[in-house]
Amino acid sequence: MRLPLLLAAAASAVAPASALQFLGVSESVAEFGTAIPGTWGVDFYFPNEATISTLISQGFNLFRVPFMMERMAVGSITADIQSGAYFKNYSSIINYITNAGAYAVIDPHNYGRYDGNVIQSTSDFGTFWKNLATPFKSNSKVIFDTNNEYHDMDQTLVLNLNQAAINAIRGTGATSQYIFAEGNFYTGAWTWNTTNTNLVALTDSSNKLIYEMHQYLDSDGSGTSATCVDSTIGVDRIIGATEWLKANGKKGVLGEFAGGPNSVCYSAIQGLLSHLSQNSDVWIGASYWAAGPWWGTTTWSSFEPPSGISYTYYDSLLTQYKP
Ligand SMILES: *[C@@H]1O[C@H](CO)[C@@H](O)[C@H](O)[C@H]1NC(C)=O
Numbered sequence: 001m002r003l004p005l006l007l008a009a010a011a012s013a014v015a016p017a018s019a020l021q022f023l024g025v026s027e028s029v030a031e032f033g034t035a036i037p038g039t040w041g042v043d044f045y046f047p048n049e050a051t052i053s054t055l056i057s058q059g060f061n062l063f064r065v066p067f068m069m070e071r072m073a074v075g076s077i078t079a080d081i082q083s084g085a086y087f088k089n090y091s092s093i094i095n096y097i098t099n100a101g102a103y104a105v106i107d108p109h110n111y112g113r114y115d116g117n118v119i120q121s122t123s124d125f126g127t128f129w130k131n132l133a134t135p136f137k138s139n140s141k142v143i144f145d146t147n148n149e150y151h152d153m154d155q156t157l158v159l160n161l162n163q164a165a166i167n168a169i170r171g172t173g174a175t176s177q178y179i180f181a182e183g184n185f186y187t188g189a190w191t192w193n194t195t196n197t198n199l200v201a202l203t204d205s206s207n208k209l210i211y212e213m214h215q216y217l218d219s220d221g222s223g224t225s226a227t228c229v230d231s232t233i234g235v236d237r238i239i240g241a242t243e244w245l246k247a248n249g250k251k252g253v254l255g256e257f258a259g260g261p262n263s264v265c266y267s268a269i270q271g272l273l274s275h276l277s278q279n280s281d282v283w284i285g286a287s288y289w290a291a292g293p294w295w296g297t298t299t300w301s302s303f304e305p306p307s308g309i310s311y312t313y314y315d316s317l318l319t320q321y322k323p
């Protein structure tokens with residue numbers, strides 16, 4: 001039976017292919033290397049505008065851009081950041097992404113550490129965030145990610161650092177943007193309901209706080225192996241986090257995930273993304289780890305167009321979940 005035109009339009013409007021608000025990748029390269037400050041083109045580099053443009057044209061709208069805090073705030077976590085060339089290069093790619101209509105996630109990729117030491121001063125961390133958020137405070141397509149993968153830290157310190165970052169960001173006048181807060185234990189979704197439950201106490205005056213979790217699907221959950229545990233491991237490892245978000249009236253984003261180019265991982269990732277999409281009342285989106293011009297063509301998790309292994313294997317699956 002042929003549906004009347006109006007009814008058909010209404011039906012397609014209520015049943016979108018995906019309900020996710022954000023689909024993206026991490027654009028990993030500015031945080032590469034260990035040298036501080038290091039040399040551009042040798043130790044680190046910046047994401048590629050042309051390949052970002054390719055991904056945007058396919059419907060990707062979230063680009064998480066890691067950087068190293070010691071290269072931005074040189075010598076001290078409270079140092080000025082805006083005068084440095086590293087900041088200029090970084091902000092140039094952030095502005096490229098947001099001018100193209102996508103969202104850019106500002107990601108200090110530091111594991112809750114500066115210069116190798118756990119950041120203990122919430123005040124210094126607040127100053128760092130005040131300095132960093134100020135130049136982006138009027139860019140509504142920027143998202144602030146407090147820090148990548150806190151781990152082996154005091155649980156109350158992780159809460160307090162996140163709260164200090166949130167307060168400092170809002171204090172600059174950046175009131176419209178999302179803030180992504182990460183947790184301890186590498187912000188793993190699979191252990192969130194037993195390790196990071198104290199983070200429920202975070203408050204945000206703008207009420208745009210999102211809990212960013214990461215989830216890999218290999219046996220130890222580290223994302224170092226291309227072998228996934230089994231074809232349902234994506235949902236199995238994330239379901240507890242979904243329940244935690246729902247029970248506490250919170251929202252989450254899956255800031256990192258990946259799987260090797262094989263059918264077991266394919267099913268696991270398909271299940272994972274379908275689960276996120278079906279629970280879009282609490283999950284706003286997901287981003288794959290990782291794109292970037294230095295990932296090459298032999299690393300399985302490379303999502304860099306045109307020939308990254310994960311890009312060629314997973315692009316057509318991921319784009320089924322585009323917003
Ligand atoms: C910034 O990028 C320019 C190229 O556009 C490069 O010459 C320069 O070395 C870079 N500096 C840093 C610190 O990233």
Ligand SMILES: *[C@@H]1O[C@H](CO)[C@@H](O)[C@H](O)[C@H]1NC(C)=O
Pocket residue numbers: 189190191193194236237238239240241243
């Ligand atoms: C906690 O999360 C894990 C992983 O998703 C899940 O297997 C487990 O059932 C959850 N536990 C509770 C009590 O919700």
